[in-house]
Amino acid sequence: MSKKKKDWKTEKERLLRLDGEERRKEYRRQDFIPLEKIPTWREENRANRKEEGKEVPGRGGLSDKVSLYKGDITVLEVDAIVNAGEEAGKSQKQQEGDFLQVP
Structure with a gap:
């Protein structure tokens, strides 16, 4: 070796x-963002539905394991970052910073 x-x-x-x-x-750097500070899909949806006065159905599953983050990925305190791919009509420059994160 x-x-x-x-x-x-x-x-x-x-x-x-x-x-x-x-x-x-x-x-x-000491200005990192821990995973706990990035809301999951369910947490995001719950916040939006509370504003509308609706309950969020279900528990567990993918929506509790996936978060979306837009910003400087170099400050994230995570083990892995997954780029979901180019969205139709979006250039590479526009897509920079749009990442799908799986804890």
Whole structure:
């Protein structure tokens, strides 16, 4: 195994052993956004329906696991970011920052 690959694996193992607070000390920026601050589809829908005076039906499922975020993705404290793809008629520049996040 090359030295570079070994160094990468060693660093990964070290980071995985850190608790949340220790890991945050390693961040280059301190103005991060934790996952808890990004509302899920259900939370977004619940807020919109409360304004309309309607109840939100159901529990669990995909709407509790998916969040939409528009903004600077470099400040997100998440494990993965998924770009859902180009929307019809939207240029790459316009789409930048529109990401589907799966916790």
